[in-house]
Amino acid sequence: MSDYSDDEPRYKRVLLKLSGEALMGDAQYGISPEVIQRIAYEVRELIESRVEVGLVIGGGNIFRGAGLAAEGLDRVTADQMGMLATVINALAMQDALERINVFARVMSALKINQICEDYIRRRAVRHLEKGRVVIFAAGTGNPFFTTDSAASLRAIEISADLLIKATKVDGVYSADPVVHSDAKRFSRLTYDEVLHRKLAVMDATAIVLCRDYKMPLRILDLNKPGALMRAVTGGDEGTLVE
Numbered sequence: 065m066s067d068y069s070d071d072e073p074r075y076k077r078v079l080l081k082l083s084g085e086a087l088m089g090d091a092q093y094g095i096s097p098e099v100i101q102r103i104a105y106e107v108r109e110l111i112e113s114r115v116e117v118g119l120v121i122g123g124g125n126i127f128r129g130a131g132l133a134a135e136g137l138d139r140v141t142a143d144q145m146g147m148l149a150t151v152i153n154a155l156a157m158q159d160a161l162e163r164i165n166v167f168a169r170v171m172s173a174l175k176i177n178q179i180c181e182d183y184i185r186r187r188a189v190r191h192l193e194k195g196r197v198v199i200f201a202a203g204t205g206n207p208f209f210t211t212d213s214a215a216s217l218r219a220i221e222i223s224a225d226l227l228i229k230a231t232k233v234d235g236v237y238s239a240d241p242v243v244h245s246d247a248k249r250f251s252r253l254t255y256d257e258v259l260h261r262k263l264a265v266m267d268a269t270a271i272v273l274c275r276d277y278k279m280p281l282r283i284l285d286l287n288k289p290g291a292l293m294r295a296v297t298g299g300d301e302g303t304l305v306e
Contacts, residue, residue, distance in 0.1 A: 074298035075225035077116040077192060080107070081215035081266075082230050084124035084153055086286050094125060095156050104160040106292045107197060111166055115296050116192040118222055119199045120215040121157060123149025129207075143207035147174055150211060154201035155179065161197055168197040173205030173214070185221050192222065212266040216273040227279050228295055229266060230286035235303035236263050252304045265305065274305070281305040 082103070089096030110117050123129075129146030133139040154170045161168040169191050170180035181187070183200065191198045203214040212229075219227040236258070239247040255275035258265050265271065265283055274281050284291045284302030294301040 071113075071293075071297055073110075073113050073115045073296045075115065075296050077118075077222065077224045078110070078226045078228055078296055079118040079120065079215060079219040079222065079224040080228045080230060080292070081212065082119065082121045082286065083211075084122035084126060084149065086125075086230060086232065087121070087153060087156075088125045095153065100156055100160045101164075103286070104157070104164055104166065107161060108164055108166045109293055110296060111195060111197065113293070113296070114195075116195070117197045118188070118192065118218060118224065119154075119157060119197060120211055120218055121150055121153040121199065121201070122211040123147070123153060125149075126152055140207040143203075143209075147202040147205070150203060151176060151180065151201040154199040157199055166197060167195065168199060170199045170201050173200070173202040176202075189222055198222075210267050210270070212270040213273065216266070216270040216279065219279050220273060220277045224279070226296070227274065227281045228292065229281065229283045230292070231283060232285065232287065234285035234288060234291075234301075236265055236283055236305075250303050251300060252306070255305060258305055265303075271305075278306075 087095045087099055089099040107117055123146050126149035127145050129142035133142040151172055158168045158170050171183040171188055172180050173183050175182055188198050200218045203209055203211050204217055235249045237247040237249050241247040255271055258271050282295050282302055282304050284295055291301050
């Protein structure tokens with residue numbers, strides 16, 4: 065893949081995966097109004113460039129099902145609670161977008177149709193075609209699956225051109241860059257390299273889905289200004305897995 069130097073989007077439709085923790089900012093819990101507003105403005109920039117945007121947001125800033133399951137809570141119950149946490153984050157993001165005049169729809173894999181729409185693939189695609197941001201909530205609707213897997217699944221279902229995972233680091237490293245100063249950042253990797261090296265990109269199920277359906281994945285730093293736009297214009301931002 066060659067790098068693009070102009071400002072024209074290379075990808076028509078993208079799915080952006082955000083961790084719940086990314087919404088906390090410097091806090092220990094909950095949602096930072098400043099962070100969610102900044103993300104909303106960056107998403108609006110993509111919409112104004114005629115890029116169709118889907119979002120999947122985790123729920124770790126509110127509740128981590130796997131963590132409490134490890135402490136003895138029933139795993140299915142814990143995961144269902146985690147799914148509800150993602151709905152809270154999705155509603156917050158919808159509100160942040162609509163306050164800056166970006167049309168957005170929350171679609172839940174769980175039936176909560178008094179506060180958001182049920183996830184229906186054809187309806188989701190139609191929303192995207194109309195320039196609305198679609199926020200996919202409640203993961204896959206099933207226990208034992210992470211929101212990383214949900215992001216891969218939804219990206220494939222809506223025929224996205226690129227899956228972007230926004231994190232707190234600017235790509236994938238050979239080791240933890242905070243601990244190891246000599247850690248190497250990879251510019252590009254294959255899916256199999258990620259799996260064989262057990263690199264902390266996304267969980268294995270999510271990577272296998274991307275590999276099997278040839279969904280390119282880019283990992284970048286959410287806190288780096290302009291990173292999202294550089295990613296959709298084909299810039300060498302973060303790490304590309306394909």
